Each structure stands twice: as C-alpha cells, then as structure tokens.
Amino acid sequence: MARGELSRGLWRAFDSLGALSRPQCQSPLRTSTPRRIQPSTTARCITTSTPRAVEPTSDKPEVLEKFTAAPEIEIELELELEDRPARKTGRSDADKKFRNDKSKLAKLRVVPASPSYFSAKPTFTDDVINLLALLRKVATLPTVTPAEAPKVAWKTIDQYRIMTNEPVKTQRFHKMLHLLRRLNCVHPSLMPQEVLDAMKRYKKDSQPGDIVPSPGVIDELGRAKGVGRRKTSSATAYVIEGEGEVLVNGKSLTEFFGRLHDRESAVWALKATQRLDKYNVFALVNGGGVTGQAEAITLAVAKALLVHEPALKPALRRAGCVTRDPRKVERKKPGHIKARKMPTWVKR
Amino acid sequence: MSSSMSLRGLSQLSLDAVSRSAIPTRSLMIAPQASCFSTSAARYANPTMKKKGMGAAPKKGVKSLRITKSNKDAAGSGKRPAPGERKAMRKRIVLSNDNALEVAGLQDLTAENALDASHQGKVRGIPEEAVDALRAVEAFKPRQGWSLFRRPAVLMRKETMELAQIMKKIESSEKSKKESKRIIVYGERMGGKSTLLLQGITMAFLRKWTIINLPEGQDIVNAHTDYAPLPGSQPLQYTQDTYTAGLLSQIVKANQGFLAATKVSAKHDLPLPLSKGATLKQLAELGAANPEAAWPVFVALWTELTQPGRPPILVGVDGLSHIMRESEYLNSNVKPIHAHDLTIVRHFVDLFSGKTALPNGGLVLGVTSGSNSPANSAIELSIAGAEARQSKSALPQWNPYKAIDQRAVECLKNVDVLKVSGISKEEARSIMDYYAESGVLRAQVNEGFVSERWSLAGMGNIGELERATVRLRV
Numbered sequence: 001m002a003r004g005e006l007s008r009g010l011w012r013a014f015d016s017l018g019a020l021s022r023p024q025c026q027s028p029l030r031t032s033t034p035r036r037i038q039p040s041t042t043a044r045c046i047t048t049s050t051p052r053a054v055e056p057t058s059d060k061p062e063v064l065e066k067f068t069a070a071p072e073i074e075i076e077l078e079l080e081l082e083d084r085p086a087r088k089t090g091r092s093d094a095d096k097k098f099r100n101d102k103s104k105l106a107k108l109r110v111v112p113a114s115p116s117y118f119s120a121k122p123t124f125t126d127d128v129i130n131l132l133a134l135l136r137k138v139a140t141l142p143t144v145t146p147a148e149a150p151k152v153a154w155k156t157i158d159q160y161r162i163m164t165n166e167p168v169k170t171q172r173f174h175k176m177l178h179l180l181r182r183l184n185c186v187h188p189s190l191m192p193q194e195v196l197d198a199m200k201r202y203k204k205d206s207q208p209g210d211i212v213p214s215p216g217v218i219d220e221l222g223r224a225k226g227v228g229r230r231k232t233s234s235a236t237a238y239v240i241e242g243e244g245e246v247l248v249n250g251k252s253l254t255e256f257f258g259r260l261h262d263r264e265s266a267v268w269a270l271k272a273t274q275r276l277d278k279y280n281v282f283a284l285v286n287g288g289g290v291t292g293q294a295e296a297i298t299l300a301v302a303k304a305l306l307v308h309e310p311a312l313k314p315a316l317r318r319a320g321c322v323t324r325d326p327r328k329v330e331r332k333k334p335g336h337i338k339a340r341k342m343p344t345w346v347k348r
Numbered sequence: 349m350s351s352s353m354s355l356r357g358l359s360q361l362s363l364d365a366v367s368r369s370a371i372p373t374r375s376l377m378i379a380p381q382a383s384c385f386s387t388s389a390a391r392y393a394n395p396t397m398k399k400k401g402m403g404a405a406p407k408k409g410v411k412s413l414r415i416t417k418s419n420k421d422a423a424g425s426g427k428r429p430a431p432g433e434r435k436a437m438r439k440r441i442v443l444s445n446d447n448a449l450e451v452a453g454l455q456d457l458t459a460e461n462a463l464d465a466s467h468q469g470k471v472r473g474i475p476e477e478a479v480d481a482l483r484a485v486e487a488f489k490p491r492q493g494w495s496l497f498r499r500p501a502v503l504m505r506k507e508t509m510e511l512a513q514i515m516k517k518i519e520s521s522e523k524s525k526k527e528s529k530r531i532i533v534y535g536e537r538m539g540g541k542s543t544l545l546l547q548g549i550t551m552a553f554l555r556k557w558t559i560i561n562l563p564e565g566q567d568i569v570n571a572h573t574d575y576a577p578l579p580g581s582q583p584l585q586y587t588q589d590t591y592t593a594g595l596l597s598q599i600v601k602a603n604q605g606f607l608a609a610t611k612v613s614a615k616h617d618l619p620l621p622l623s624k625g626a627t628l629k630q631l632a633e634l635g636a637a638n639p640e641a642a643w644p645v646f647v648a649l650w651t652e653l654t655q656p657g658r659p660p661i662l663v664g665v666d667g668l669s670h671i672m673r674e675s676e677y678l679n680s681n682v683k684p685i686h687a688h689d690l691t692i693v694r695h696f697v698d699l700f701s702g703k704t705a706l707p708n709g710g711l712v713l714g715v716t717s718g719s720n721s722p723a724n725s726a727i728e729l730s731i732a733g734a735e736a737r738q739s740k741s742a743l744p745q746w747n748p749y750k751a752i753d754q755r756a757v758e759c760l761k762n763v764d765v766l767k768v769s770g771i772s773k774e775e776a777r778s779i780m781d782y783y784a785e786s787g788v789l790r791a792q793v794n795e796g797f798v799s800e801r802w803s804l805a806g807m808g809n810i811g812e813l814e815r816a817t818v819r820l821r822v
Contacts, residue, residue: 243773244803252770254806255536260820263804277799 069111121166124176127201131179134198141192143185152184153204160202176202216307224307228299230325233288237300239308242280244270248297249284262294269302272319273312279305299324441488442495443479449787450498462554463512463519467504469775471782474500474550481553484601486563487546487664493814497786503779503810505540507768508547515551518660518709526660526709530700532668532760534731535768537718538811544768545664545715552662552711558653559602562595562696565667566720569675569687578643578691586677587691592642595692596635596649606659607632613655616648628652643691650695654707661710663699668714669724671696672756688755701759714763726756734765770808773799779810780817788818 112118116125155163157173180202183195218224223238246267248256257263266283270276281301285293302321306313316322330339337343429437456473474482479500482488494500502508514529521527533541545561552559562568568591578585600607607629612622619641620634628649635645653661665671671693674684687693698704699712706712716727729752732744746752771779777798783789791797805813 244799245807246803252536252806252809253804254538254809254812260804260816263806267803271800274796276803277796 070109121164121168123164124166124168124172127164128172128176128179130198131176131183134195135179135183138183138186138192138195141190142187144187146181146185149181149185150188151208152180152199153207154180154202155204159204216303218307224304226300226303226305226307228296228301228303228324230295230299231288231292231328233285233292233296235283235285235293235296235300237281237283237297237304239301239304240280241278241308244277245280247282248293257290257294259290262290265291265294266297267301268298268319269305269316269321272321273305273315275305275309275312279308295325439490441483441490443483443488443500445495445497447787448496448498449785451501451782451785454501454782457550457554459554459556462551463516465509465512467512468506468509469504469772469778471501471503471778474502475554478550478553481559481602482546482549485549485559485561485598487542487549487561489542492543493818496788496818501782502543502547502550503771503775503782504547505771505775505810507540507544507766510766511544511548512551515548515555515711518711519555521709526707528660528706528710528712530702530712530763531714532727532731532734532763532765533713533715533768534727534765535716535718536770536806536809538809538815539718539768539770540810541715541718541768542666543810544766545666545713548662548711548713549664552660553602556606557659557710558606558661560595560599560661560663561602562663562665562692565665565670567591568690568693569670569673569677571676571678575677575685575690583689584679585689585691585694586685587643589639589642592646592692593636593639596632596642596646599649600629600632600636604629610652610658612648612652614648614651616644616651618644618648646692646695656707658708660708661706662713663696663710664713664715665696666715667717667720669716669721669727672724672726672759673722673753686755688759697759700763702762724753724756725750726753726760729757730760730763731765733761734763735767738765770802770806771810771813772808773802776802776805776808776813779813783814783818791817 114122114126116122116129119125154177157168157170160173161168180199183199186192186195216224216226222240224240226237226239228235228237246253248266253263253266257266264271267276267281270279270281281304283297283300285297285300287293288296298321302316302319306316313322332339335342451471454471454473456475457467457478458475461467482500488494488500514531518527518529533544535541549559549561567573568588573588573591575586575588578587608627610628612626612628612631616622616631618634620638622631622634631645631652632649635642635649638645652658671687673687675687675690675693677685677690679685688697695704696712699706700714725747729744729746736743777793777795780789780793780798780801784791784793801813801817802808805816
C-alpha cells in the first residue's frame with residue numbers, strides 16, 4: 001500500500017511537470033526549458049522567483065530597488081520551441097538533445113528575483129526596503145502633523161500576514177507602519193502619485209469616510225426627517241421651521257412625558273443650540289420605556305435639525321446629540337441570576 | 349448589708365402598705381405579703397431606701413431576648429396626628445405667602461371693570477371680599493399654586509375673556525327674555541379649567557350674580573354622605589341632607605349681601621316654621637342648621653332665586669364626569685343609583701340640559717377634570733358633537749361597541765363647549781413677569797426664556813408652566 005502511494009505520488013509529480021504550460025523561470029533565465037524531464041533526474045528546474053499568487057496582481061510594475069545581479073549567461077541551445085514535433089517523432093534524437101541541455105543547465109546559475117530571497121520573510125523585507133527607498137525619495141517634501149494627515153485605516157497585522165503568507169512579527173510590522181505613517185504625512189497637495197500607489201498596498205479595502213450617508217433633504221412641505229434610537233426605543237422626528245411647538249405621537253410634550261427631565265431631553269438638541277423657538281417638531285416614537293423614548297427623540301431631532309443647519313454639528317456633538325448611545329441591556333448568562341448576578345453562596 | 353437594708357425596707361413597706369401611695373408600683377410586686385418577725389427595728393430604721401431598678405444598667409449587657417417592643421416604641425417618638433388632621437392638612441388651602449414680594453403694579457378686578465376686554469393677557473388681583481366668597485364655595489383647590497404668592501391673582505387669558513363676553517351678553521340681554529348659557533369646560537390636564545371656573549365665579553361675584561357651586565362632583569356621588577329616598581318622587585329620587593345643608597351654608601356665605609337684603613316673597617311648604625318676612629339668608633340658614641329640612645329649603649330658595657327681577661345665577665360644577673354615571677350609592681335592591689337620581693345632581697343636570705330654565709338669565713358651567721375623571725364616553729361624545737357644531741363639520745358617530753350612559757347623553761345633547769388650551773406666548777410672558785416680580789422666579793424673563801419654557805410646558809399649559817418655572821427650580 002505504501003509502495004502504491006509512493007508510485008502514485010511520483011506519477012502525479014511527473015504529470016504535473018509534464019502539464020506545465022508556461023515557463024516557470026522567467027526574467028533571469030531567458031532560455032526555454034526542456035519539456036520532458038525524467039522524474040528520477042536530480043536537476044530539476046525550480047523557479048527562483050516565487051509566484052505571488054495571493055497578492056493582487058497589478059498591471060504596473062512594482063517599484064523595486066535597483067540591485068546588480070550576475071550577468072545573464074549566454075547559452076547556445078539548439079533546442080528551439082519550433083522543434084517540438086521533431087522531438088516527438090524521434091525519441092533517441094530528443095534524448096540526446098536533452099542530455100546536451102542537461103550539461104548546459106548544470107552550468108546555469110539561477111539568480112533569485114529578489115535580493116531578500118534568502119531571508120525568512122522575503123516579501124516583507126522587500127516591502128520594507130521599498131518603503132524605505134520611497135521615504136528617502138520624498139523625505140524632503142513638506143509634511144503635515146499626523147493629526148492633520150488624511151485618516152487611513154492600515155491593514156492589520158493579520159490581514160498583512162494573510163496577504164504575504166509570511167510570519168511577520170508584530171514589532172517589525174509596527175516599524176513598517178511607522179514608515180507608512182510618515183509617508184502619509186507628506187503634505188497632501190504635494191503627495192507624489194507613486195507614494196499613493198505604494199501606500200495602496202497597505203490600506204484596508206474600506207477606508208473611514210468611504211461610506212458617506214446620503215444627505216438629508218427638506219421635502220416640499222419644509223420638513224426634515226431624522227431617525228434616532230436609544231435602548232429599544234426608536235423615534236422619527238420631523239422638524240419644520242416654526243414657533244417651538246412639539247407633538248409626540250400626537251400628544252403635547254407634557255401629556256406624553258410626565259417628567260420635566262424627559263421633556264427637556266426630548267428637545268435637548270433644540271434647547272442646547274437656542275433653536276427651541278425657531279422650529280416645530282412632531283415625533284413618532286415606539287418601543288422601550290419613557291426615558292429611552294425621550295432620548296431617542298433627542299437623537300432624531302438632532303439629525304433632523306442637522307438637515308436644516310449642517311453647521312450645527314459641532315455644537316450638537318458637544319451637547320451629546322450626535323452619537324447614538326450603544327448601551328443596551330446585557331444578556332443574561334447561564335448560571336447567573338441576571339447578566340452578572342450570581343446565586344447566593346451557600347456553604348453546603 | 350444591702351440585703352439586711354432591703355429586708356428592713358421591705359418589712360416596713362409591707363407594714364404600712366396603706367400609707368404609701370407615691371411609691372412606684374413595681375416595688376409593690378416584690379413586697380411580701382407575710383408579716384415580719386419584728387416590727388420595731390424596721391420602724392426605727394432609716395426610711396431612705398435604695399429603690400430597685402434605678403441603678404445603672406448591667407455591665408455586661410442584657411442577655412435576655414426581648415421580642416416584643418414596648419408600646420411606647422411602637423408608637424414612635426413623635427406625636428401622632430389626631431384623626432382627621434392629616435386630611436385637613438391635605439385639603440388645606442393657603443392663599444398667601446408672606447415671603448413672596450408684593451407685586452407693585454397689580455391691579456384688582458372691580459365690579460365695574462370685571463368684564464372688560466382690556467384685561468386680556470394681564471394678571472389681575474382678586475379683591476379681598478371675592479376671595480372670601482371663593483373660599484366659601486371651595487373654588488380654590490388644594491393643588492393650585494396660590495400659596496406661592498402674596499395674594500391671589502389670576503391671568504386673564506383668552507378663554508377668560510370669552511367667558512367674560514358671554515357673561516356680558518347675558519347681563520345685557522333683554523329683561524323679558526334673559527339669556528342663559530350652558531357650557532362644558534374641557535381641556536388638558538393642568539390647563540386651568542378649575543381656575544377658569546374660579547375666574548367665572550369671581551366675575552359673577554363682582555357683578556353681583558348669585559353663585560351656586562358644587563366644588564367636586566365626586567363628593568356628591570361617592571357615598572360618603574347620608575342619603576334618603578325623597579318621598580313622593582316618581583321615579584324614586586334620593587336626597588342627601590347633610591350635603592345639601594353644607595351646600596346651603598356655602599350659598600349663604602358666598603351670597604351674603606343679596607340674601608340678607610332680600611325677603612322671602614312666595615309661600616313655601618317647609619317642614620320647619622319660618623318667621624314671616626324672613627330674609628332669604630334666614631331661609632337658607634334654616635336649612636343649613638337642620639339637615640332634615642335641607643332639601644325643601646333648597647327647593648324654596650331656588651324658587652325665590654328664580655323670581656322675576658332677581659340677579660342672574662352662576663351654577664358651577666367641577667368634576668363633571670363623576671356625576672354623569674352611576675353613583676356609589678345603592679338602592680333597596682342593592683343596585684347602584686344613577687347619579688341623576690340624586691336630587692342635587694338632578695337639579696344641576698336639569699339646568700345643564702336646559703330642562704329647567706333660568707328665567708333671570710345665568711350661566712351653567714360644567715368643568716371636566718384632567719386628573720380625577722373616570723372615562724366617560726358620553727361627555728367625550730357631547731364634546732365632539734359640540735365641536736363639530738361650532739366648526740360646522742360633520743357630527744361624530746358614536747362607537748356602538750363602547751358603553752355609553754344614555755341619560756348622560758340626553759342631558760349633554762345641546763351644550764356648548766369651551767376648550768381651555770395652552771396660553772399664548774404673550775400671556776406666558778405676562779404671567780412669568782408676575783412670577784418674577786413676586787420673587788418666586790429668579791431668572792431673567794426674556795423672549796428666549798419665555799419661549800423655551802412655553803415649549804417645555806407643552807405649548808403653554810399654564811399648570812405645567814408654573815411647575816417648570818416656579819416649583820421645579822433647578
């Protein structure tokens with residue numbers, strides 16, 4: 001059985017070698033490869049430039065640092081691609097030629113595509129070297145402070161590892177991120193295209209600010225709509241220019257909210273921006289409790305108000321009316337009485 | 349030593365047990381009743397004796413378990429309020445606050461200008477004598493904010509001016525065909541409905557109308573006062589003697605001037621003798637003093653009040669929905685008595701439905717309550733109908749699946765309605781200026797502040813406005 005497996009494996013290897021359609025040694029070796037290689041022969045044609053299948057192949061050539069490799073070897077090879085039919089017909093002829101090739105191949109010095117081929121993480125090393133070269137190039141350009149630089153979501157280390165298929169260490173990766181951040185700090189108006197192209201490789205697919213919500217519209221009746229949520233309540237508020245009248249589910253604010261605090265919460269967006277007497281609000285709210293409903297209305301009114309006056313956003317953010325409060329009821333856990341509460345400890 | 353002392357003391361105690369009355373009773377318990385061997389030593393011994401239980405507490409504490417608390421502890425340290433004191437406290441009406449500032453330019457309502465349209469949107473003080481009358485008819489409610497200010501004053505809002513217009517119209521109607529109006533006052537909770545009734549009573553008092561006010565509908569029907577079948581009534585009606593007597597005394601207090609000045613003109617069949625040429629005041633006081641005669645006296649008084657040439661009458665009731673349903677009283681078959689079968693309610697309802705006319709003109713005000721009102725679809729329907737009539741739109745359909753009191757529907761068929769909604773911003777400004785001048789509102793009253801509070805008070809609900817500005821100061 002073991003023997004059978006071995007032979008099968010050999011056959012598969014042989015087949016795969018025979019099925020190779022494209023030449024595997026590309027740039028450094030400008031010779032055509034022999035088509036038929038006996039599996040028993042030790043001189044196997046091994047590619048030196050690793051095919052980066054995982055990487056997104058870009059049509060542009062990558063920016064690689066210049067290095068000097070050994071000069072190409074001129075080998076006279078009789079075997080040409082056009083001779084293939086002849087090779088098929090005359091077996092002994094082909095064998096002879098192949099032996100001839102083998103002797104020549106033995107003289108070949110295979111040069112890796114990248115100088116960092118013999119390092120443990122060639123892609124990563126290449127990346128770092130390229131970035132360093134790029135940085136050297138753009139080092140003299142004016143910069144902005146990191147806070148002012150465009151916000152970029154860089155790939156996480158895990159994403160980078162998957163991309164390169166190399167066990168990159170966290171610290172090294174962070175050092176590379178420092179380079180990237182420094183490159184990102186080049187003044188945006190003078191940012192060279194090649195830097196942008198180079199940084200693209202390290203950015204996440206979706207960047208912050210990519211998804212821009214569609215801007216709110218004021219409809220033909222002058223209403224701006226906003227939706228807000230809090231806990232399990234959700235509210236829709238329609239804000240119109242007016243005198244400060246507020247209706248919640250068709251009731252007045254006092255009828256709907258017994259507590260003064262809740263009333264103030266509901267119109268807090270308007271009150272904090274001194275707009276309470278400039279707009280009318282009618283809100284529809286459902287779900288949750290009284291406080292949740294009031295605070296859902298806060299958010300809804302703020303969003304609708306932003307449609308009327310987008311410049312109020314910083315003021316509303318300071319008033320705490322822009323961000324949705326993400327807190328919700330924590331789920332109950334098995335073994336607990338509530339989310340965190342444990343049963344009373346009993347000695348026996 | 350001590351034992352011999354106590355023994356001597358004890359022997360002495362037991363001997364002259366008759367003479368010692370001032371000794372604590374506890375020592376009586378341990379005194380042996382048997383006689384001593386000798387009496388002489390005890391007689392001459394020092395009578396000052398160390399009393400038991402007066403020393404310090406045991407050093408190591410008391411180890412015995414005391415399960416029951418002594419009665420003294422259970423009662424608490426403070427003095428418990430006497431029966432009825434708590435309720436009196438709850439129902440107490442305070443109409444002045446010495447700490448509040450006197451408002452400088454506060455004008456009073458007077459008999460001449462009480463119905464003027466120029467008061468619109470102003471705060472006006474209630475004159476002293478009117479305050480007494482209002483207090484007598486219980487027009488001030490305990491939950492209103494009168495106790496915050498120096499003296500009672502009211503905002504003459506739009507609805508008040510409408511009411512004043514109606515009263516003016518009634519006064520100016522022809523003598524032969526005096527007008528009368530029947531109005532349901534409704535609106536939001538804390539919107540000022542009861543205060544509107546109070547304003548109506550104030551204006552009526554100043555214009556020398558006769559005032560009859562049923563301060564709370566619930567008090568009539570909740571079976572807290574005695575009742576008895578009215579003999580000879582068909583279908584059977586029930587009188588509430590104590591309540592009627594109280595009502596008569598209220599009427600006397602509120603209409604003192606007119607009742608004292610008017611003599612009984614007609615012949616009345618009363619169970620008690622009334623001196624000839626008695627005034628109406630004496631008549632009413634007779635009923636107030638003798639509850640068993642209260643109802644006949646009330647009927648006689650009403651006859652007198654509706655004689656030609658007498659002033660118009662203002663009849664008010666607060667808490668309308670209570671008297672438009674079955675009462676808590678039970679008849680002999682242990683079935684609830686309908687509120688309309690109670691004589692006082694029946695009297696009011698007949699006026700309200702227009703069955704009984706007011707020959708001298710007058711105004712019947714039924715005020716609904718926002719906080720204490722059982723659901724009453726008859727009132728809702730009549731309000732919706734009256735609104736539709738006033739706005740000339742289609743009459744509302746009544747929901748056949750809703751229980752509805754037919755007698756109430758009949759009664760409320762043709763009444764007008766007056767909606768008490770929120771006050772306008774100008775009125776809010778005026779009342780908030782008054783708050784500020786009284787010193788109870790410390791903020792600067794400007795347009796922004798007024799409109800902010802107006803919005804927070806649910807578009808000018810005056811009770812909420814007071815709550816948000818004066819009571820709940822942050």
